[in-house]
Amino acid sequence: MEIAFFLNGTPVKLDVAPDRRVVDLLREDLGLTGTKEACGTGDCGACTILVDNESRLSCLMLAAQLDGRTVATIEGLSQGESLHVIQEAFIECGAVQCGFCTPGMVASSVDLLHRIPSPTRQEIREGLSGNLCRCTGYQKIVDAVELAVRKLQEDR
Amino acid sequence: MTVDRDFERIYRGTLAIGSSVPRVDAFDKVTGRQIFAADYYSPDMLWAGVKRAGIPHGRVEYLHVERAASLAGVHAILTHEDVRGSNRQGVVRKDQPVLCNDKVRHCGDAVALVLAESKEVLRQALDLVGVGLEPLPAVFDAEQAMKEGAPLVHEDHEAGNILLEGHLKTGAGEDARDECDILIEACFKTPRQEHAYLETEVGWAQMGDDGRLTIVCSTQTPFRDRAEVAEALGLKYTDIRIIAPYPGGAFGGKDGVTVQSLLGLAALHSGGRPVKMWWGREESFVCGTKRHAATMYYTLGAKSDGSLHYLKVRLYLDTGPYDHLGGVVLALGLEHSGGPYRIPNVVLDGWCAYTNNPVGGAFRGFGVTQVTAAMEQMMDMLAEKLGMDPLNLRLRNAVKTGDRNFVGKTLVNSTGVTECLEVLAAHPLWKEKDAWKSSADTFKKRGVGIAALMHASGYGPFVPDFANAKIQLTEQGKVRVYCGVVDMGQGNASTNLQIVGSILGQDAAHIELVQPDTDRTLPSGSASASRCTYTFGNALIGAAGILKERILQRAADLLMAPDAKHFALVPGSVRHLRDGRELPLSLVAQYLNESERIAVYRFRAPVAGEVMPVGEDLRLHGFPHTLFSYGAHLAYVEVDELTGKVSVERYLAVSDCGTVINPQVYEQQIHGGIAQGVGFALSEEFQVKEGRVLTPGFSTYLIPTAADVPEMESIPVQLYEQTGPFGLKGVGEISTNGPLPAISNALFDALGAREGEYPLTPERVARVIGAGDWLNASGSMLRW
Numbered sequence: 001m002e003i004a005f006f007l008n009g010t011p012v013k014l015d016v017a018p019d020r021r022v023v024d025l026l027r028e029d030l031g032l033t034g035t036k037e038a039c040g041t042g043d044c045g046a047c048t049i050l051v052d053n054e055s056r057l058s059c060l061m062l063a064a065q066l067d068g069r070t071v072a073t074i075e076g077l078s079q080g081e082s083l084h085v086i087q088e089a090f091i092e093c094g095a096v097q098c099g100f101c102t103p104g105m106v107a108s109s110v111d112l113l114h115r116i117p118s119p120t121r122q123e124i125r126e127g128l129s130g131n132l133c134r135c136t137g138y139q140k141i142v143d144a145v146e147l148a149v150r151k152l153q154e155d156r
Numbered sequence: 157m158t159v160d161r162d163f164e165r166i167y168r169g170t171l172a173i174g175s176s177v178p179r180v181d182a183f184d185k186v187t188g189r190q191i192f193a194a195d196y197y198s199p200d201m202l203w204a205g206v207k208r209a210g211i212p213h214g215r216v217e218y219l220h221v222e223r224a225a226s227l228a229g230v231h232a233i234l235t236h237e238d239v240r241g242s243n244r245q246g247v248v249r250k251d252q253p254v255l256c257n258d259k260v261r262h263c264g265d266a267v268a269l270v271l272a273e274s275k276e277v278l279r280q281a282l283d284l285v286g287v288g289l290e291p292l293p294a295v296f297d298a299e300q301a302m303k304e305g306a307p308l309v310h311e312d313h314e315a316g317n318i319l320l321e322g323h324l325k326t327g328a329g330e331d332a333r334d335e336c337d338i339l340i341e342a343c344f345k346t347p348r349q350e351h352a353y354l355e356t357e358v359g360w361a362q363m364g365d366d367g368r369l370t371i372v373c374s375t376q377t378p379f380r381d382r383a384e385v386a387e388a389l390g391l392k393y394t395d396i397r398i399i400a401p402y403p404g405g406a407f408g409g410k411d412g413v414t415v416q417s418l419l420g421l422a423a424l425h426s427g428g429r430p431v432k433m434w435w436g437r438e439e440s441f442v443c444g445t446k447r448h449a450a451t452m453y454y455t456l457g458a459k460s461d462g463s464l465h466y467l468k469v470r471l472y473l474d475t476g477p478y479d480h481l482g483g484v485v486l487a488l489g490l491e492h493s494g495g496p497y498r499i500p501n502v503v504l505d506g507w508c509a510y511t512n513n514p515v516g517g518a519f520r521g522f523g524v525t526q527v528t529a530a531m532e533q534m535m536d537m538l539a540e541k542l543g544m545d546p547l548n549l550r551l552r553n554a555v556k557t558g559d560r561n562f563v564g565k566t567l568v569n570s571t572g573v574t575e576c577l578e579v580l581a582a583h584p585l586w587k588e589k590d591a592w593k594s595s596a597d598t599f600k601k602r603g604v605g606i607a608a609l610m611h612a613s614g615y616g617p618f619v620p621d622f623a624n625a626k627i628q629l630t631e632q633g634k635v636r637v638y639c640g641v642v643d644m645g646q647g648n649a650s651t652n653l654q655i656v657g658s659i660l661g662q663d664a665a666h667i668e669l670v671q672p673d674t675d676r677t678l679p680s681g682s683a684s685a686s687r688c689t690y691t692f693g694n695a696l697i698g699a700a701g702i703l704k705e706r707i708l709q710r711a712a713d714l715l716m717a718p719d720a721k722h723f724a725l726v727p728g729s730v731r732h733l734r735d736g737r738e739l740p741l742s743l744v745a746q747y748l749n750e751s752e753r754i755a756v757y758r759f760r761a762p763v764a765g766e767v768m769p770v771g772e773d774l775r776l777h778g779f780p781h782t783l784f785s786y787g788a789h790l791a792y793v794e795v796d797e798l799t800g801k802v803s804v805e806r807y808l809a810v811s812d813c814g815t816v817i818n819p820q821v822y823e824q825q826i827h828g829g830i831a832q833g834v835g836f837a838l839s840e841e842f843q844v845k846e847g848r849v850l851t852p853g854f855s856t857y858l859i860p861t862a863a864d865v866p867e868m869e870s871i872p873v874q875l876y877e878q879t880g881p882f883g884l885k886g887v888g889e890i891s892t893n894g895p896l897p898a899i900s901n902a903l904f905d906a907l908g909a910r911e912g913e914y915p916l917t918p919e920r921v922a923r924v925i926g927a928g929d930w931l932n933a934s935g936s937m938l939r940w
Contacts, residue, residue: 024275033195034188036404038354039437043854046354074188087186091178094820097828098645099185099192100354100404106186121867129861132854134352134405135645136824137831138862 003067008076014063022058022066023047026073034074034103038132045131048104048111049073055111074103077110085155086110086148093144097135105131109145118149171657171664173882176820179650180664181402181643192404193374194434196360202231204422204433205278207268207285208443209260212512212847213294213307216256219268220286227284229277232425234269239421241390245413247380248777249319249479251310252515254388254417260289261309261477262512263847264443271422271431294512296847298474299451301509309477309510317510319475320483322490322774324504326564332466332501336457339466340537344454344530345913346896348474348842349447349519349835352859355404356440357414361423362430369396369420374403376411376642376683378672388417389424396420400672406644407832408518409444411684412480438852445480445517446842448473448508450489450526456534462544464499464553467562471506471527473516480517482508487777488612489523494562495531496573496610496786497553502562512847518684520832521892524611529914532607532897536904546901547586550608550788551577561610565764565780570877570885572812573608576788579810579871580606585790586808592792593905599797602805605901607894609787613686613886614761616778621687621761624678625695627656627703629753633728633742635660635703636668640680641692643671646888647821648688654818655693655881659700660707661725666741678756686785686886689817691761693881698757706755710747711739762879783877785885786812789830789894792866793902800922802838804866804899809891812873815883819872826870826891833895835860838915 004013007030016025023040026032026049038046040059047058050072077084086109089095096102105128112119112127119127124145125138133141171177184190221233236243236257243257244250256267268285272278293307300306301317309317333339359373369391375381378398386393403410415433422431435443450473457466471489475482486508493504508516519525539546555561557571580586589604596602615621626638637656643649653667670676680692704725711730712720715737723730729738745753764782767775792806809826816822839858843850851857870891876883896914903921904910911924 027195028197031197032188033191033197036192036194036354038356038404039854041437041853041855043437044354074186078187083183083186090186091182094176094179094182094824096179096182096185097647097824098354098403098405099181099190100194102185103188125862129863132352132354132859132861134354134407134832134859135828137827137829137868138860138865139827139868140820140824142862 001064003063005066005068006070008072016063018062018064020063022061022063025063026058032073032075036100036103038100045108046101046104048107048131050107050110053114055108074106077106085151086145089144089148089151093140093147095136095141095144101131101133105133105141112145113149121146171654173654173658173817177650177654177818179647179821180653180669181649191401192355193360193372193401194355194358194404196372196432198430201430201432202271202273202426203275203278204269204271204419204431205282206266206418207270207282207287209256209263209265209267209289211260211289211291212263213292214260214289215292216258216260216267217290218288221268224270224281224284227277227281229273230281231271231273233285234421234425238425239389241388243388245384245388245417246479247412247481248483252478254421262514263849264514266418269418269422271426294847296511296513298472298507298509298511301511302507309512319479319508319510320486320773320777321507322486322770324490324502324563324768324770327501329501329503333457336465337460338538338541339455339457340534340541341455342534342537343912344452344533346450346526346529347914348449348514348844349840350441350842350857351407351409351444351519353405353407353409356435356437357444358434359415359419360430360432361419363423363428367395369423370399371396371416371419372399372401373416373419374410375400375416376403376406376644378642378674379679380682381413381416382674384413385417385420389420398674400642402671403642403644407520408522408684410644411518411682414444437854441852441857442514442849445515447519447525448475448482448485448516448523452527452530454530454534456538458538458542462542462549462552464497466501467494467499468503469493469505473508474511474513475508476513476515477510478515480515482516483777485518485523487774487779489527491563491612491779491781492524492610493527493531495528495535496555496608497562498555498559499562513844514849520829520889522889525836525893528607528609528893529896533900533910536901547577547581547606554608563780564768565766569783569879570812570814570875571786572873572875573610573786573788575873575875576786576810576812577608579873580788580790580808583808585792585806596794600794601797601906602794603902603904603906605791605793605898605905607789607897607901609789609890609893610784611686611890611893612781613690613783613785614781615685616781617763618776619778621681621691622758623680623692623695624756624758625692625699626678626754626756627699629703629707629741629745629748631745633740633745634666634668635662636670638670638677639672640677641672641688642683644683646688646825648692651689651693651817651821652696655696656700659697660704661727663727666727686888687761688888689884690880690886691759695757695759697881698759699755702757703755706748706752707744711744714739714747783879783885785887785890787890787894789898791895791898791902793899793906795903795906795921797925800918800925802903802916802921804834807866807868809868809894810871810873811887811890812875813887813890814877814880814885815874816872817882817884822872822887823870825887827868829889829891830868830895831860831865833892834865836915837896837899839864839917841915841917
């Protein structure tokens with residue numbers, strides 16, 4: 001079937017099998033390998049993308065569900081060397097180790113700050129609890145989200 | 157919401173030793189630009205997948221591949237008959253078939269390899285491969301496996317199901333038992349643990365037109381992989397190139413071959429097309445290695461003044477059907493089974509046994525996690541019986557430099573366990589623990605527990621723990637570092653950059669890193685054993701020193717200056733310190749020929765001079781070590797009396813891992829290890845019934861989420877280690893070992909009772925609370 005959606009700010013039209021998983025569409029068909037797959041069953045959050053500004057698991061979505069939507073992947077959050085404030089905070093706080101959960105974790109953090117602009121540490125922990133990380137112990141990720149909130153408030 | 161900031165600000169600036177330089181890999185990882193092995197695709201690529209045994213033990217009767225082969229889109233189906241080499245892989249004892257020929261020995265064993273045009277066809281074809289297996293009697297317990305008449309996992313192994321055993325007696329041995337005023341006996345069982353790296357086992361391979369096989373894979377051991385693949389597939393070592401991008405987590409589970417030989421075999425039969433293999437999560441859980449399940453029988457004896465006098469340990473490890481470093485895990489476990497203490501009389505006996513369970517293997521902690529769980533609870537039980545403060549009991553017996561540790565090894569390197577315990581004792585979390593405990597809500601109980609830790613680094617006395625650093629001044633005047641050791645997330649690539657930058661006076665913009673690649677970088681051992689930065693860092697210091705001297709001397713010659721000592725390296729240039737003249741490095745590079753622009757230095761880690769009376773076998777497997785990191789951990793724990801749920805509220809880790817090159821990277825290691833240890837202690841129950849994995853994914857095997865890990869504090873006790881690069885010791889593993897005993901000790905503090913089996917799930921804790929039959933520390937839990 002033919003689907004049309006905005007991908008990282010650009011309109012795209014594709015002819016795809018309607019049951020193609022979105023994670024496969026992104027990684028294999030469109031070469032956007034920043035979105036990771038780590039379980040394929042919706043348990044780990046590594047494949048998180050933003051659909052109409054809300055976090056979605058691309059391993060549980062089918063291509064047909066993207067029709068008419070606005071999609072952002074990790075590749076769309078930065079522009080050249082200019083980073084999203086959350087990406088910048090992840091670097092500064094040391095929230096990145098192996099990095100395989102990072103794109104999904106960043107996407108979920110963006111979604112979290114959309115919903116709760118000034119979260120407590122506990123709210124950050126609960127908000128990111130759908131994204132598994134095996135390296136960091138999460139503390140520096142929580143630090144990074146807090147730092148991003150402070151940066152956004154300073155910029156205001 | 158994108159903000160315009162000067163990204164360079166983050167990266168420029170000092171690379172000085174001791175500063176928290178942001179990691180060099182972080183930018184590509186937060187932007188999704190980092191290409192992992194999982195991200196390799198090619199237009200004409202085939203997908204390779206494995207047909208698994210599905211039963212724990214059986215004879216291969218037949219393989220029917222015709223139906224699968226006739227499916228449109230199936231390129232090839234391969235069996236053991238297509239393997240030209242030894243068809244055996246492994247690190248010590250090469251006992252694991254690439255594709256099973258005679259028997260299958262666990263449910264995850266590989267019996268056939270399918271190459272298909274798409275993932276969908278691959279899945280259908282794998283279902284259509286017919287595998288005829290005649291079930292054989294199987295064995296699922298290490299102690300049972302050692303009994304007379306137990307089914308044999310490898311009929312050709314002389315010692316039956318015993319992969320390795322180790323024994324050590326010091327002092328008066330068993331005779332010292334009667335000299336003790338107090339004896340504590342207990343048994344502990346720790347379960348398998350799944351690595352659960354986010355990037356499952358994955359790789360991409362292709363045969364080149366030149367007849368060389370290239371394998372890009374998620375691995376900790378590219379050079380060793382090359383040797384294993386060559387032997388198993390009957391290829392020339394030099395005809396294989398392994399490229400190791402940053403793995404998406406490894407923790408020991410990629411310390412050795414996973415997809416490599418299978419991928420190599422697939423590429424040999426793909427007609428020159430590239431091939432990709434990517435294990436799914438369930439396949440990773442069933443077929444990947446696990447932390448060894450352990451059964452540990454302990455007797456600890458002391459004099460009434462609290463001095464440890466006698467230790468007897470019987471340690472059983474279930475290694476599954478293959479030697480995935482199981483013997484080495486046993487040796488390291490035995491060497492740490494008595495903790496960082498002086499104990500004059502010791503009897504250690506350990507066995508690592510073959511079973512038909514999932515494969516036991518390397519996992520951060522490597523045998524030490526298991527025995528520390530036991531020994532540090534023994535210490536608390538002893539303190540309880542002596543009426544001594546558990547911290548004071550540890551301080552009283554803690555080893556110092558110059559002491560013999562409990563296996564009789566004289567400690568000649570920095571030994572900071574006492575300092576760690578003293579820092580912990582002075583910390584508010586220790587001093588104010590009683591106030592915190594007494595403020596628990598209704599139906600909640602609180603407790604505080606500690607654990608003292610030691611963890612060796614390196615390979616021990618026999619296997620050379622070496623690294624070969626290579627640094628190049630490029631024609632463009634940049635410094636290129638050829639990293640020989642994989643960075644699986646622990647940040648050693650960034651540390652390499654920091655070490656080189658500090659010696660050669662360069663900032664990050666003037667340094668390039670080449671990740672491990674058997675064609676480009678030099679053999680430097682595995683990314684394991686808390687050895688990466690210790691061993692490779694020492695080699696880098698040597699190589700950087702050589703290159704620095706060459707650059708300065710050539711600059712002095714070019715400027716007709718009498719003494720190279722008057723020059724210094726600054727970012728991008730060489731500067732004469734007296735008259736301020738500068739030469740760009742790109743210019744100096746032109747006046748050095750190609751071989752002069754490359755500096756290579758080999759370092760081999762020091763080994764123990766003493767030979768322990770443990771037999772040659774245990775020595776070959778790494779006994780004893782000479783260099784140890786130390787630590788003292790503290791956990792604040794709250795338990796819900798109604799549900800049995802245990803939560804860790806605060807956590808403190810004081811560590812002696814030498815001096816700190818990068819505080820942020822150091823803390824990452826401590827935090828990550830604690831989180832894995834908290835999972836091991838509380839929620840990660842890898843359930844196996846008659847060889848079958850009952851918890852094959854994240855919905856049944858629960859690793860900690862952000863909501864399950866406490867706020868952690870890490871304090872480094874920065875003792876300078878004379879042999880370490882800039883004074884450091886290994887920090888990669890030690891913190892994994894603390895949480896289980898610290899949490900279990902805290903739970904005893906809260907409830908006055910202790911459980912000997914783990915993890916401490918709500919079900920397990922509630923059951924014992926409800927039954928009211930928790931045994932206290934003055935009795936034993938599971939007598940034998």
